Amino acid sequence: MRGHGWKWLLCTPALIVLLLAASGPLLIVAVYSFLSPGNMGGVSWEFTLDAWFRVFFRRDIFEPDLVEWNTAHLQVFWRSIWLSLQTTFICAFLGFPTAWFIATRPRHTRTIWLFLITIPFWTNLLIRTFAIQEMIRNNGTINAVLMWTGVIDSPIQMMFTEFAVLLGMAYVFLPLMVLPLYAAMEKMDFSLVEAGYDLYASRLNVLWHVILPQVKPGFIAGSILVFIPAIGAYVTPRILGGGRTMMLGNLIALQFGQGRNWPLGAALALLMLVVVVGALIFYLRVVGRNDEVRRG
Amino acid sequence: MKMIAGWASVALLGTTALASAEGVVNLYNWGNYTHPEILERFTAETGIEVTLTDFDSNDTALARIRQGGHGFDIVVPSDTYIDTWVSEGLIQPLDREIVTNMGNIEPQWVDVPFDPGREYTVPWAWGTTGVIVDTSVYSGDPNNFELIIDPPAELQGRINVIPEMSDVMAMTIYYHGGERCTTDRDVLRAVRDSLMSAKPHWLALDYGAVDSYAAGDFAAGIYWNGASMRVRLQNDNFAYGYPATGYPIWMDNAAVLADAPNPENAMKFINFVLQPEIAALISNFARYSNGITGSEEFMDEEMRDAPEINVPAEQAEAGRWGQSCPQEVNDIHTQIWTELMQ
Numbered sequence: 175m176r177g178h179g180w181k182w183l184l185c186t187p188a189l190i191v192l193l194l195a196a197s198g199p200l201l202i203v204a205v206y207s208f209l210s211p212g213n214m215g216g217v218s219w220e221f222t223l224d225a226w227f228r229v230f231f232r233r234d235i236f237e238p239d240l241v242e243w244n245t246a247h248l249q250v251f252w253r254s255i256w257l258s259l260q261t262t263f264i265c266a267f268l269g270f271p272t273a274w275f276i277a278t279r280p281r282h283t284r285t286i287w288l289f290l291i292t293i294p295f296w297t298n299l300l301i302r303t304f305a306i307q308e309m310i311r312n313n314g315t316i317n318a319v320l321m322w323t324g325v326i327d328s329p330i331q332m333m334f335t336e337f338a339v340l341l342g343m344a345y346v347f348l349p350l351m352v353l354p355l356y357a358a359m360e361k362m363d364f365s366l367v368e369a370g371y372d373l374y375a376s377r378l379n380v381l382w383h384v385i386l387p388q389v390k391p392g393f394i395a396g397s398i399l400v401f402i403p404a405i406g407a408y409v410t411p412r413i414l415g416g417g418r419t420m421m422l423g424n425l426i427a428l429q430f431g432q433g434r435n436w437p438l439g440a441a442l443a444l445l446m447l448v449v450v451v452g453a454l455i456f457y458l459r460v461v462g463r464n465d466e467v468r469r470g
Numbered sequence: 471m472k473m474i475a476g477w478a479s480v481a482l483l484g485t486t487a488l489a490s491a492e493g494v495v496n497l498y499n500w501g502n503y504t505h506p507e508i509l510e511r512f513t514a515e516t517g518i519e520v521t522l523t524d525f526d527s528n529d530t531a532l533a534r535i536r537q538g539g540h541g542f543d544i545v546v547p548s549d550t551y552i553d554t555w556v557s558e559g560l561i562q563p564l565d566r567e568i569v570t571n572m573g574n575i576e577p578q579w580v581d582v583p584f585d586p587g588r589e590y591t592v593p594w595a596w597g598t599t600g601v602i603v604d605t606s607v608y609s610g611d612p613n614n615f616e617l618i619i620d621p622p623a624e625l626q627g628r629i630n631v632i633p634e635m636s637d638v639m640a641m642t643i644y645y646h647g648g649e650r651c652t653t654d655r656d657v658l659r660a661v662r663d664s665l666m667s668a669k670p671h672w673l674a675l676d677y678g679a680v681d682s683y684a685a686g687d688f689a690a691g692i693y694w695n696g697a698s699m700r701v702r703l704q705n706d707n708f709a710y711g712y713p714a715t716g717y718p719i720w721m722d723n724a725a726v727l728a729d730a731p732n733p734e735n736a737m738k739f740i741n742f743v744l745q746p747e748i749a750a751l752i753s754n755f756a757r758y759s760n761g762i763t764g765s766e767e768f769m770d771e772e773m774r775d776a777p778e779i780n781v782p783a784e785q786a787e788a789g790r791w792g793q794s795c796p797q798e799v800n801d802i803h804t805q806i807w808t809e810l811m812q
Contacts, residue, residue: 213797214529236659245812246809250811311687312687313685412676416675417675420808425808432800433801
C-alpha cells in the first residue's frame with residue numbers, strides 16, 4: 175500500500191482542474207448571492223441577505239410592510255421539478271420496452287438498433303425542437319394529414335400546450351434512459367427468467383421479482399441522467415410551450431438580464447443546486463437501499 | 471457556439487490583419503447585424519482590416535467590456551445603456567477631426583436624450599416596438615394597445631407577446647398614462663392587474679415568430695417593426711400599429727471604446743458608416759432604419775415606403791425613448807413580470 179502512495183500525485187492535475195473549474199465559479203456564485211446588485215448588472219461589494227430574503231419572501235409592491243412567501247418563485251421551482259419528474263416517468267415507461275426489445279435481439283443486430291437510438295444526437299437540439307414544431311403546429315404535418323383524410327375538420331391545437339412540452343422533453347431525453355437500461359439488461363442473467371417460469375411464476379411475477387431487480391441499476395442511472403438536465407431545460411418548454419410560463423432557467427436568466435439583480439440570480443442558482451443534490455441523495459437513499467442490503 | 475465562432479473569426483482575421491500595413495479595427499456588434507459588404511468596402515477603401523465579434527445582449531456586451539482585456543475598438547450598445555457606458559468611462563468622445571460626416575445624421579437623431587449633441591455615439595440602426603395584427607381577423611384600427619391588454623373576442627387566444635420585460639412593461643405603463651419609470655402605486659397596480667387579466671388571452675410569449683404569424687398561428691401580438699415588415703412580406707393580411715397611448719423607440723449606436731487599441735481606425739470606421747450608401751447596407755441587412763439622411767435612396771425598394779419602417783406623421787408623437795429605471799423601480803417591474811410568468 176505504501177509503495178503506491180505516489181500514485182496520488184497523478185490525480186493532482188485532475189484535482190486542480192476540478193477545484194478551479196468547478197469549485198471556483200461556484201464559490202463566486204455563493205459570494206455574489208450575499209452582495210448588493212450593482213448599477214446596470216454586476217454587484218457592489220456590500221454585504222446583505224437581501225437576495226436570499228427575496229428568494230423566499232416578497233414585499234407586497236403596494237404595501238411594503240406586508241411580507242409574504244414568494245409563491246411566484248416557489249411555483250416556478252415546482253413547475254420545473256414536476257416537469258422533470260413527468261419526463262423521467264414517461265422516459266422510463268417508454269424506455270423499458272425499447273431497451274428490452276434491443277437486448278433480446280440477436281447479438282449482431284443489437285449494434286444496429288443502438289446505432290439508431292443515437293442518431294438524434296447528431297443533430298442540434300434546437301433544430302430537432304423546431305422539427306417537432308413543424309409537425310404539430312396548426313398547419314403542420316399531423317394536422318394536414320388528419321384533415322386530408324377527413325378525421326378532423328379543423329386543426330387540433332397541439333403547439334403551446336403541456337402535451338407539446340412533454341412530447342418534446344420525452345423525445346429529447348428518451349435515449350438517455352434507453353442506453354443505461356439496455357446496458358443493465360445486456361448483463362442480465364436470462365436463465366433466471368427461465369427458472370422463474372419453471373417455478374410457475376406468472377409473467378407479471380417474473381417481471382416484478384426477476385427482471386426489475388436486475389435492471390434496477392439501469393433505471394437509477396437513467397433516471398438521474400434524465401431528471402437532472404430536465405430540471406434546467408428551457409429551450410424545449412419555451413419553443414413548444416410558447417413560453418407562457420417561466421422555467422427555473424428563465425427565472426435565473428431574467429435576474430442576470432433585464433432584472434439586473436445578479437445576487438438574486440446567484441441565490442436562485444444555488445438553491446437550484448441544493449434542490450437537485452438533495453433530490454439525488456433522497457433518490458439514491460430510497461431506491462438504492464435494497465441493493466446495499468442484498469449485497470451486504 | 472456563436473461565441474466560439476466569433477472568437478475563431480477574430481483569431482483568423484487578426485493574423486491576416488497583422489500583415490496589413492494599415493492595421494486593423496475590431497468591431498464588437500450584435501449578431502446578424504453587420505452587412506459583410508460594409509466591412510469589405512471599408513477594407514478596400516482604407517486598407518484597414520476589420521474583425522467582427524458578436525454579442526447577444528446589452529448585458530453581455532457591458533459585462534465583457536467591464537472585465538477589460540477585450541481588444542475591441544467599437545461597440546454598438548442600445549440607447550438605454552449609453553448613460554452607463556459614458557458614466558463608467560467605457561467609451562470615448564468622437565474625434566471630430568476624423569469623424570467629419572456628422573452632418574449626415576438626420577436632425578431628429580442629433581439631440582437625443584441619451585447623448586445630447588452626439589458627443590460619443592452615432593446611430594447604427596433604430597426601430598420601434600408596436601402591435602401587429604391580422605386584418606382578416608380584426609379589421610379595426612391597429613394603432614391600439616387595447617388589442618393586447620384588453621383584446622376583442624376575435625383576437626382572444628391568438629395573441630403572441632415578445633418575452634421582453636422592458637418593452638411589455640413600458641407599453642402597459644404608457645397605456646395607463648404613466649411615465650416609463652413611474653413610482654406611482656396606482657399606475658403600477660393598474661399595470662399589474664391589466665397584465666394579469668390579459669395573460670389568459672395570450673397564446674404564447676415567443677421571440678422568433680415571423681413564420682408563425684405568416685402561417686396563421688397568431689393573429690396579433692407585440693412585435694418589432696422590422697420583423698413585422700418581414701411578416702407582411704410573407705402574408706399581406708398583417709398590419710403594424712403604433713399604439714396611440716405610447717410605444718417604445720429604440721436605437722443602437724456605434725461608439726469607440728475608451729481603451730480601444732486602434733482608436734484612429736475606429737474613428738475612420740465610424741465616419742465611414744455615416745455615408746448614406748453604407749448606412750443603407752445596414753438597413754438592407756438588418757431590416758431597420760439607420761438615421762442617416764439620404765440613405766433611403768440606396769435601400770431595397772420594399773423598405774423604402776414600408777409603413778413599418780417609416781413612422782407615419784400622425785403616429786410619430788406617441789413614440790418614446792426607453793430609459794433604464796432605478797434599481798428599486800426595476801425590481802418592482804421584475805416582481806410584476808415574475809408574478810405574470812409564474
